Every structure is written in structure tokens, then in C-alpha cells.
Amino acid sequence: MNMINAGRSGFSLTFIQAAFILLFLITQQVYGQQDPLASGPMPGYSEKREVLIWLQTRGTSKVYLEYHPAGQNSAVIRSEEITTSEKSGFTASFILKRLMPGTRYNYSIFIDGKKITKSYPFTFATQKLWEWREDPPEFSFLTGSCAYINDEPYDRPGKPYGGDYRIFSDMAEKGGDFMLWLGDNVYLREAEWSTRDGMIYRYSHTRGLPEMQKMLATMHHYAIWDDHDFGPNDSDRGWRNKEDALDVFKMFWGNPTYGVEGKPGITTSFRWADVEFFLLDNRYYRTPNKRKTGDRTVLGEHQREWLIDALAGSNATFKIIAMGGQFLNPAKRFENYSNFEAERQWILDMIKEEGITGVIFLTGDRHSSELDIMPREGTYPLHEFTISTLSAGVSTSAEKDENPLRHPGTLLAERNYAKFTVSGKSKERVLKCTVYNTDGVEKWNYLISEKDVK
Numbered sequence: 001m002n003m004i005n006a007g008r009s010g011f012s013l014t015f016i017q018a019a020f021i022l023l024f025l026i027t028q029q030v031y032g033q034q035d036p037l038a039s040g041p042m043p044g045y046s047e048k049r050e051v052l053i054w055l056q057t058r059g060t061s062k063v064y065l066e067y068h069p070a071g072q073n074s075a076v077i078r079s080e081e082i083t084t085s086e087k088s089g090f091t092a093s094f095i096l097k098r099l100m101p102g103t104r105y106n107y108s109i110f111i112d113g114k115k116i117t118k119s120y121p122f123t124f125a126t127q128k129l130w131e132w133r134e135d136p137p138e139f140s141f142l143t144g145s146c147a148y149i150n151d152e153p154y155d156r157p158g159k160p161y162g163g164d165y166r167i168f169s170d171m172a173e174k175g176g177d178f179m180l181w182l183g184d185n186v187y188l189r190e191a192e193w194s195t196r197d198g199m200i201y202r203y204s205h206t207r208g209l210p211e212m213q214k215m216l217a218t219m220h221h222y223a224i225w226d227d228h229d230f231g232p233n234d235s236d237r238g239w240r241n242k243e244d245a246l247d248v249f250k251m252f253w254g255n256p257t258y259g260v261e262g263k264p265g266i267t268t269s270f271r272w273a274d275v276e277f278f279l280l281d282n283r284y285y286r287t288p289n290k291r292k293t294g295d296r297t298v299l300g301e302h303q304r305e306w307l308i309d310a311l312a313g314s315n316a317t318f319k320i321i322a323m324g325g326q327f328l329n330p331a332k333r334f335e336n337y338s339n340f341e342a343e344r345q346w347i348l349d350m351i352k353e354e355g356i357t358g359v360i361f362l363t364g365d366r367h368s369s370e371l372d373i374m375p376r377e378g379t380y381p382l383h384e385f386t387i388s389t390l391s392a393g394v395s396t397s398a399e400k401d402e403n404p405l406r407h408p409g410t411l412l413a414e415r416n417y418a419k420f421t422v423s424g425k426s427k428e429r430v431l432k433c434t435v436y437n438t439d440g441v442e443k444w445n446y447l448i449s450e451k452d453v454k
Helices: 002-032 166-174 196-207 210-217 242-252 301-312 337-353
Strands: 037-046 051-057 062-069 091-096 104-111 114-116 123-125 139-144 178-182 220-224 268-272 275-279 318-323 359-363 370-376 379-386 416-423 430-437 442-449
Touching: 037 104, 037 123, 037 196, 037 210, 051 062, 051 104, 051 123, 062 091, 139 166, 166 210, 166 416, 178 359, 196 210, 196 242, 220 275, 275 301, 301 318, 301 337, 337 379
Parallel strands: 037 220, 139 178, 178 220, 275 318, 318 359, 359 379
Antiparallel strands: 037 051, 051 091, 062 104, 104 114, 104 123, 139 416, 268 275, 370 379, 416 430, 430 442
């Protein structure tokens, strides 16, 4: 009896061991087949002969790209090899140089020698060399703000604040040459905004959203920030971790430059065809909202002077100023620029005194969308498109604003984004904004012709 029991016990032990070994091998095989690409790729800035490609791996990896003009498979160029590391959030930014203007390129990603494939192609495009040769090309871009991605362990209790992530899939289908993110592109939580590693975690979690991947890969991307991707709610120049916030922002985005006049920040500009975009930093130098003494500023003196210099020196048909919070809205609510009345008026006065044409404001923050139009005596009216929210909660607070500048029928309190198109012959250019909801249904549109802003 004892021998029989011993035999059965031995058999059972051998079976259990074999089962564990099999489970281990299956686990290793599944893990080994896990996509080493955590998020991206994401084309960043595009110039006529240079572009940036961003991506993130799941761990330390050796990464390189192979790229060639579409249809010219024999002309393959290999990029430098980058080893991703934990210090940089396992991100890599490839700057591809000496490209041909006005050319679409196909590219492949190799991570630790393995070629990465998706259901959509990896492409980027250089801008066209049209000056002194032909009319400026037609182009389009998407824009929006406030992308909250739920993460239950770190979210506040109660109803989830984020949702309707399918909006990013619809944006990929609508398409555009690039996407301009208008701030609150991630929402730092209380558990993470006090450390650099916490910020990297939040960016990685948001950037890894499956519904976002095709949209990231199929157009170029530019970004500004607002309070939630800078620090706590309504954070300002006093925020102790603003250097870390800037470092992580640069780690995860692909803007052409960061900061002006030798000072840190996210301020930059870029040009697409005959339109110039001025991306402002409304956090790094911002006076605390409750500060009662001293100069009250959003931009800081160096940035506001740079803005006027850059606008005055630009020959762009449309000059689009992008910042996190509303500028024209006169209601002194929340973080509207009207709470900084003197600086706001100075900017308005300088635009008029310098005779700067084509100025349009593009903002986010409010968790609702609208168009504001400011009539000005003796010159053209100013327009501001506020586009919000992508996937964060919706707000109806704008309904309480005393805002006579709001264009009738444009206040939209649901998740949405906008697509802008710029078309027409030289001297006859037209900018069109179309706002879509989560399901891709058009909610309103508005046209501005070149002659309307002169």
C-alpha cells in the first residue's frame, strides 16, 4: 500500500512539474511575442528637408529606421541607431536630414533587429518647396485639447472623467497633414506630478492608448501645454517641478525648438505653406492667479516681446497664435486671459499699432468649443477658435460667461475636435474650420478669407 501511494505521489509530482514547465514556456513565448513598440511611431516636425520621428519601446532596446521615397524601394537609407533607456522613458527621436522637399517617404522600424509592422503604413512627408514657383499648396490639420485617459488606481473616486476614445480613431480617418495639440494633452495626477518618473509614467500611459496609435502614426504632430501637462491644476511659474515638466514634455513631443530668447519653455513657431503658427507657453512664466502684488503676466516680458517681433516679421497669410487658455473672451472666469487685463490689452494694442495682418487665435482649456469674434475700430476683426475637449469631461460652464464675442451657434458642450483646411490661389486663400463630435458628425463650420483679415 505504501509503495502504491508512493508511486501515485511520484506520478502526481511529475505531472505538476511538467504542467508548470509547459505554462512557463507558453508564458515566455507570449512575452517574447509581445510588441516591443510601446507607442508610436509619431512623426514630429516637418521641414522641407528634415523631419523628426518619435517612438517609445517597452524596455531598453536598440532601434533604427530604414526609409525611402515612396515608390523607390531601392533607395533605402538607414538612420542612426539609438539605444532607448529608462532615463529617457525608453523614447527615441530620430532626426532625418537631407531629404527631398515635397516628398512622401515610407519607413520601417527595427527594434533589436526585429522589423515592426502594423495594419497601417509608416509614412512621413516633407513640406513642398513652392515659394517663387507656384501658388502655396492646400493643406489641412487637426486640432483639439484635453485628452484624459482613465487610470483607475490613480483617478479620483466616482464616475470616470475620461471616455469616448474612439474620437482618436475618427481623427485618423478624417486625416490631415498634421495635428496641433492645444494643451492638457495628458493629465498628471496627484500621485505622480511631484516626481519626474511619475510624469514619465503618465505620458507613457496616455501615449500608449490603443485607439490613439493610428492617429499618431499617420500625420505629423506639434504640441503646446496647459496646466495639467505642466503640474497641478492652475499651476504657474512657482511650480517647483517645472524643469522636470519641461524635460518630460521635450522627451515625448517633437517640436522644432523649445524656448525663445535663450530662456527655457515650450515657446516655438513653425510654418506650413503660407501659414505660420506661434506656439506660446502660458505656464512657465505665469504669475500665480492669487498673487496680489507685482507685474501680472501670462507670458513674461521676453515672450510677449518675441511674439510681437515674430508676428511683425512674418509674411504669412494667416498667423495663428496657439495657447492653452482663451484670449479674446472678456469674461473674467477661470484662467481666461482677461484676468490679466493689462498684458492682454498690450498685445491687442501692439497687433493693431504694428499693422499685423492675418492674426487668428487658437485655444483650448474650457472643455467646450466656440468661436469668438472681436470687432476692432479701423481694422479687421480678430477671431479665436476654442477647441475642447477630446476625451476629458465636458463642461457647460461657458454658458454662464458674459461673452458678447461668441459667434451664434458655435458653443458646443460635447467631446469634439476640429479640422482646418487652407486652400485657394495666392492672394485668395481661405481658411475653413470644421468641428466634429466623437462620432465624426459635423457640428459647425466657419470660413475666413484672406481679405477678411487685412
